[in-house]
Amino acid sequence: MGGMLWRTELPQRRANRFLAILLFFLSYRLLMVGLRVSYTSWTYHVFLEYNWLYGALLYFYVRAYIQWDWKWQRRDWMHFIPVVLEFVFANFVKIQNFYWDGTQESLSWAGAQAYILWMHTPFQLIIFAGVILFYVYKGWQLQEEEGGEEKGQLLPASLSWIRLILRAYFIFGILVILVGLVDFFFFSYAFNPFYTYPTYLTLALLTYWLALQGFARRNQAIRGRLKKLKEDKREELAQYLPKLEQAMREQKLYTEPTLNLAGLASAIDIKPYQLTQILNRLLEQSFNDYVNGFRVEEAVRMIRSPEYDHFTLLSIAYESGFNSKATFNRIVKKMTGKSPNQIKQERD
Helix, strand or coil: CHHHHHCCCCCCHHHHHHHHHHHHHHHHHHHHHHHCCCCCCCHHHHCCCCHHHHHHHHHHHHHHHHCCCCCCCHHHHHHHHHHHHHHHHHHHHHHHHHCCCCCHHHCCHHHHHHHHHHHCCCHHHHHHHHHHHHHHHHHHHHHHHHHCCHHHCCCCHHHHHHHHHHHHHHHHHHHHHHHHHHHHHHCCCCCCCCCHHHHHHHHHHHHHHHHHHHHHCCCCCHHHHHHHHHHHHHHHHHCCHHHHHHHHHHCCHHHCCCCCHHHHHHHCCCCHHHHHHHHHHHCCCCHHHHHHHHHHHHHHHHHHCHHHCCCCHHHHHHHHCCCCHHHHHHHHHHHHCCCHHHHHHHHC
16 A cells, blocks of 8 residues: 555645655554564664654655645654664663673663663653644644634645544644553563553554545545635735734834744734744744844844944844844844944945
């Protein structure tokens, strides 16, 4: 199924490939569980779990399916930090077997503690479930923002299946954490992790459910419908742009170092999620970049104006809304290509 999903064409090619990768890794993981890799076998040191990869792949599938114009960016790699940490931690623990002679003294303190944490506690499963819960939450936010569930609107039927599956994953994550903690504190997890196979069986069933639903919709042109929703939403949001610009320029809200998303949204009488959409969809900026743009503009104006010759650069930074000299220098350099000192020297 993963192979067939990988070969599908537009409009769902990107989403289908994430789903295919998810199936490949699940198959790999289930193969490991099914073979019951022995701790004394060479395969134990070759095959790794990669459990913490699952949440990110689930999220990227949902994101690619819902966001018709989404493109992979460099910062998206940060979502795979958990699996990198898992790779490092798992290898460190497996290396301890080369030093183990049956006594804890044969291992270093770090090695012994890592081995106990990894092998004799539900640490792996709890982090695995926690990562899934985190990305289910992010996926839920996406389908609300893109699908139109804001303020009680009905979720489009074309996305309702995603919502149902995300709910199932959420319940799965909560149960894994609860059962793992109960077993650890009240039973003997280290010698009887009785729910390991049920966990992976449930995960397999959820993944196959997701895969079958995705496969059935592999050529569905949902992006066209969501594009129309986005265009309608853009028109609705655009009406707030003049009010936002007026608040920033006339009230100079950017000069408040503590200005945050909620505060700016309140000033123009909209919800924070609406302001986020205005910035991201219409202006294609983050909140920090948007506000810092006004601060840098104000700072450059003050530096170049003889009226502020008696101000130090630090005073100008504070007057412009920056809360430290280091941040001031970094943001000005980032946005203008020149440091505040260089700008001042050019004027002189």
